[in-house]
Amino acid sequence: MVVFASFHGTVTAISDFATGQNGASEGCYRLLSVQNERGETVHFVVAPATYFVDQDMVSPGDQVTGYYDQNAPVPLIYPPQYRALIVVKDNPYRNVKVDYFNQQLTSSDGLLKLNPAANTKVLLTNGQAFSKSPANRNLIVIYGPATKSIPAQTAPYKIIVWC
Known part of the structure; x- marks a missing residue:
């Protein structure tokens, strides 16, 4: 069962993420860097299956919340890197x-x-x-x-x- 955890902040960078699948998935995965107001940074791996609420496009400078499975294994690196399951772009109307x-x-x-x-x-x-x-x-x-x-x-x- 998925146990959702989240991280909220400002998107600071979006870049391609290589998965090592012989180029077959090149451009399909992205790395979304998010920094919160305390200066903490998290990298979200965005896959084709990542759900974006209302299919919102995300750009650097946007406020977002990334949700991930807190029980999923993660590499022991800094800043932490999580597989994004759901991404929500802030919207004052919802x-x-x-x-x-x-x-x-x-x-x-x-x-x-x-x-x-x-x-x-x-x-x-x-x-x-x-x-x-x-x-x-x-x-x-x-x-x-x-x-x-x-x-x-x-x-x-x-x-x-x-x-």
């Missing part, structure tokens, strides 16, 4: 939560509870409709306003099921 949501659609950290409305889109990462319950799954939730309660409650715009 909030995004990536987490495991239980049977009650409450996030694993207990900070957000989902109350899907009839017009909430529930999709797979490929954009196709998801017909089952999103409960007890890893989800990418895109939402707007939320209550100030704990957990905050929201009727999300879109729920993307991370299978």
Whole structure:
């Protein structure tokens, strides 16, 4: 099971990343360098399967959050290098939560509870409709306003099921 961890900061550089596959994947992998406000840097390996919320294009200077599997093996190098599973570009008109949501659609950290409305889109990462319950799954939730309660409650715009 994926246990999501994240790193938020400003994109400082984007470069090609060689995978050593005899040039067959040349240009398909990128290295996204992100620095937070404390000056800490993380390199995200962006693969063709990395999910970009709303397919946003990312450029140096953009504020992003990169999500990775904290249980995945990583090389012991500095700065740390993680395989990006999901990248979210900051947008003042939406909030995004990536987490495991239980049977009650409450996030694993207990900070957000989902109350899907009839017009909430529930999709797979490929954009196709998801017909089952999103409960007890890893989800990418895109939402707007939320209550100030704990957990905050929201009727999300879109729920993307991370299978």
